[in-house]
Amino acid sequence: MxxxxxxxxxxxxxxxxxxxxxxxxxxxxxxxxxxxxxxxxxxxxxxxxxxxxxxxxxxxxxxxxxxxxxxxxxxxxxxxxxxxxxxxxxxxxxxxxxxxxxxxxxxxxxxxxxxxxxxxxxxxxxDDDGSVQVGALRIDGAAHRVFADLDGASHPIQMGPTEYRLLHFFMTHAERVYSRTQLLDHVWGGSVYVEERTVDVHIRRLRKTLEPHLLDAMVQTVRGAGYRFSASA
Missing domain, CATH: 3.40.50.2300 (Response regulator)
Structure with a gap:
């Protein structure tokens, strides 16, 4: 079409x-x-x-x-x-x-x-991404929505499509450290048009969307290596 x-x-x-x-x-x-x-x-x-x-x-x-x-x-x-x-x-x-x-x-x-x-x-x-949950964070792949499961309730988290892709990759590869170049390859598809600084910008945006639910610490900076997603702060 x-x-x-x-x-x-x-x-x-x-x-x-x-x-x-x-x-x-x-x-x-x-x-x-x-x-x-x-x-x-x-x-x-x-x-x-x-x-x-x-x-x-x-x-x-x-x-x-x-x-x-x-x-x-x-x-x-x-x-x-x-x-x-x-x-x-x-x-x-x-x-x-x-x-x-x-x-x-x-x-x-x-x-x-x-x-x-x-x-x-x-x-x-x-559209091919499935559902995944790490700690209190949950992605409903079919609905393309993100939730914070806190205090016995599911709280929807609004975020842009790039932050969604980045979060989904992190959650399906938790506890591993990825460099900016690796994140560009996996999340952006290795596009020659995207600069490494782009990763930092979207990491900040992702943390900002998670901050109201006190989940921003799950996106961790590993000095000299890159970023890691972890359920443990």
């Missing part, structure tokens, strides 16, 4: 170029020039992936990404940020807002399509 990709870009020429590249790649583009139009497109049809420009009129792409990650309807949709900002702090800011990847302008259609395929492949792999 053809994948639908929402393009949120205010420059008509760039928007048309992106739509053309997507059609050549056998994707169905949905077009929006700003946050309002993006919400309208999503209400009409939830896309399989979103290409989101950093600079938009009214609401920035960064704020829009944060908003979508808080919304039950959109929190699991992969987002690729389109940006002219190449500085590391800007890229980290996008990752911390919940985007799955970024493409720095100018970029080729070939690079864009490669990244889209990689992100969609990682998203599709999530």
């Amino acid at each position: 053809q994948k639908h990709i929402l393009i949120v870009e205010d420059e008509p020429a760039i928007r048309d170029m992106l739509a053309y590249a997507l059609r050549k790649g056998d994707y169905a583009p949905l077009l929006a020039a700003d946050a309002r139009e993006a919400q309208e497109r999503i209400a009409e049809r939830v896309p399989d992936l979103i290409l989101l420009d950093w600079m938009l009129p009214g609401t920035s792409g960064l704020e829009l990404a944060r908003r979508w990650r808080r919304d039950a309807l959109t929190r699991d949709i992969p987002i690729i940020m389109l940006t002219a900002r190449g500085e590391e702090n800007d890229r980290v800011g996008g990752l911390e807002a919940g985007v799955d990847d970024y493409v720095v302008k100018p970029f080729s259609a070939r690079e864009l399509l490669a990244r889209i395929r990689a992100v969609l492949r990682r998203s599709r792999d999530d």
